Amino acid sequence: MSIARRTTGPVGTARTFLAVELASARYGDIISVKAAIGAARxxxxxxxxxxxELxxxxVDLARELGLAVLFDARD
Structure with a gap:
């Protein structure tokens, strides 16, 4: 699983950044917490x-977009 590269400059909040990053995900896709946090960092x-907090x-955005979440951040 990877996070799409869509942002080109600073965005205001983590939620905005993550929303842009997850925008290309399709309903039912699996989102890796580790990959999403890595992309944010x-x-x-x-x-x-x-x-x-991330x-x-x-999880909030995934729920809204109908995505599954892989809780792999502690691996």
Whole structure:
């Protein structure tokens, strides 16, 4: 599983960043928490959210988009 590369510059919040990153996912796709947090840390280093806060946003967005969540962040 990978996260799509859509953002080209800073976005306001973690939720906005993640929403843009997950926009290309299709209903029922599996979203890796580890990959999503990695993308946020790599592509949006200005975000001050903790990993736990990012996980909450990922789960919220996944629920709204009909995506499954793979809780692999602690691996």
């Amino acid at each position: 790599r592509d949006a280093p200005y975000l001050r959210d903790t990993d736990d 996980t909450v946003e990922i």
